[in-house]
Amino acid sequence: MAAEIIDGKAIAQTVLAKARAAASAFTPRAGRPPGLAVVLVGEDPASQVYVRNKSREAEAAGFRSEQHNLPVTTTEAELLALVARLNADPGIDGILVQLPLPRTIDTDRVLMAVDPAKDVDGFHPVNVGLLGSGATARALVPCTPAGSLILIESVLGPSLAGKQAVVVGRSNIVGKPIAQLLLQRDATVTIAHSKTADLAAVCRRADVLVAAVGRPEMIRGDWIRPGAVVVDVGINRIPAPERGEGRTRLVGDVATREAAEIARAITPVPGGVGPMTIALLMANTVTAAHLREGLPRPVFGA
Ligand SMILES: NC(=O)C1=CN([C@@H]2O[C@H](COP(=O)(O)OP(=O)(O)OC[C@H]3O[C@@H](n4cnc5c(N)ncnc54)[C@H](OP(=O)(O)O)[C@@H]3O)[C@@H](O)[C@H]2O)C=CC1
Numbered sequence: 001m002a003a004e005i006i007d008g009k010a011i012a013q014t015v016l017a018k019a020r021a022a023a024s025a026f027t028p029r030a031g032r033p034p035g036l037a038v039v040l041v042g043e044d045p046a047s048q049v050y051v052r053n054k055s056r057e058a059e060a061a062g063f064r065s066e067q068h069n070l071p072v073t074t075t076e077a078e079l080l081a082l083v084a085r086l087n088a089d090p091g092i093d094g095i096l097v098q099l100p101l102p103r104t105i106d107t108d109r110v111l112m113a114v115d116p117a118k119d120v121d122g123f124h125p126v127n128v129g130l131l132g133s134g135a136t137a138r139a140l141v142p143c144t145p146a147g148s149l150i151l152i153e154s155v156l157g158p159s160l161a162g163k164q165a166v167v168v169g170r171s172n173i174v175g176k177p178i179a180q181l182l183l184q185r186d187a188t189v190t191i192a193h194s195k196t197a198d199l200a201a202v203c204r205r206a207d208v209l210v211a212a213v214g215r216p217e218m219i220r221g222d223w224i225r226p227g228a229v230v231v232d233v234g235i236n237r238i239p240a241p242e243r244g245e246g247r248t249r250l251v252g253d254v255a256t257r258e259a260a261e262i263a264r265a266i267t268p269v270p271g272g273v274g275p276m277t278i279a280l281l282m283a284n285t286v287t288a289a290h291l292r293e294g295l296p297r298p299v300f301g302a
């Protein structure tokens with residue numbers, strides 16, 4: 001039996017509709033729209049595409065939207081000065097510094113300089129700590145993990161009690177926060193990584209399998225537990241000579257076609273987690289705006 005293909009694009013649209021509605025109720029109450037500033041250092045073409053999509057969505061949601069494109073030669077001091085200016089701007093609720101930053105810049109120092117109340121990526125240690133201690137009512141939760149959870153919820157509902165969840169990948173921006181969210185929903189969580197022995201066997205235990213590795217189609221069909229829900233966070237651009245000379249295509253970390261023979265449900269790439277990430281950025285910006293104005297936190301889940 002073929003798996004349900006979880007439609008991340010459609011579910012992202014429902015989140016975006018809620019974010020737009022919350023923004024249009026917020027604007028007259030606060031006397032200003034929610035504001036989002038996206039900062040890009042350098043000219044990585046993939047980052048340019050993502051940043052442009054983020055700014056476009058922010059405008060469609062009725063936000064004040066700023067995009068700051070800085071040259072690759074920008075110093076850490078210059079970037080910190082921009083962050084300080086955005087922190088001090090009362091009309092800016094969300095600050096996103098696109099990663100990766102050039103190697104000449106200390107990423108942690110920049111992420112720690114963002115006002116935690118404006119940290120719509122959820123990368124500041126204050127928000128990491130709030131998430132880890134279960135204080136999610138006040139935390140800004142990272143976009144990709146929050147979006148992944150909504151996709152899981154669309155199949156299994158809010159409770160993961162009794163389920164085994166396996167997250168492959170332990171990065172601070174994806175793997176670890178996803179594991180925290182799954183734990184909070186009462187899943188029994190395993191975090192696997194490059195030093196894990198017999199990864200295939202670990203994955204085979206998963207009722208919920210999240211792949212956040214960055215290795216094209218590494219996770220094969222026979223690693224999937226029959227009936228599992230599979231979330232493929234990976235975004236890998238690989239050569240696609242069948243599409244013509246020099247062409248490429250996007251694939252995830254899971255061999256989707258193989259896995260779909262075994263799984264209950266699976267997210268596609270593209271059209272799965274990626275669109276959710278952008279939608280949750282808009283949701284987090286509206287949330288930050290409400291919290292900063294002392295208004296009740298809006299709800300964006302399924
Ligand atoms: N859809 C979206 O919106 C987003 C997608 N992504 C994508 O998700 C993927 C992961 O991103 P990110 O977390 O930032 O990546 P990182 O490179 O920071 O982390 C990758 C993780 O995978 C682990 N890993 C690497 N190779 C293996 C292996 N052979 N077996 C098991 N584990 C392995 C690493 O282990 P170790 O810690 O031991 O090195 C590490 O924990 C990428 O493809 C990225 O493009 C990222 C952000 C958003």
Ligand SMILES: Nc1nc(=O)c2c([nH]1)NC[C@@H]1CN(c3ccc(C(=O)N[C@@H](CCC(=O)O)C(=O)O)cc3)C=[N+]21
Nearest residue numbers: 050097098099100121235270271272273274275277278
């Ligand atoms: N501070 C910061 N925050 C981030 O959230 C962040 C970041 N830095 N750096 C890079 C990663 C990657 N990321 C993606 C967002 C959207 C898609 C997305 O929309 N993907 C589409 C396809 C897009 C395409 O065709 O290229 C999809 O999967 O359907 C993908 C990846 C956010 N990231």
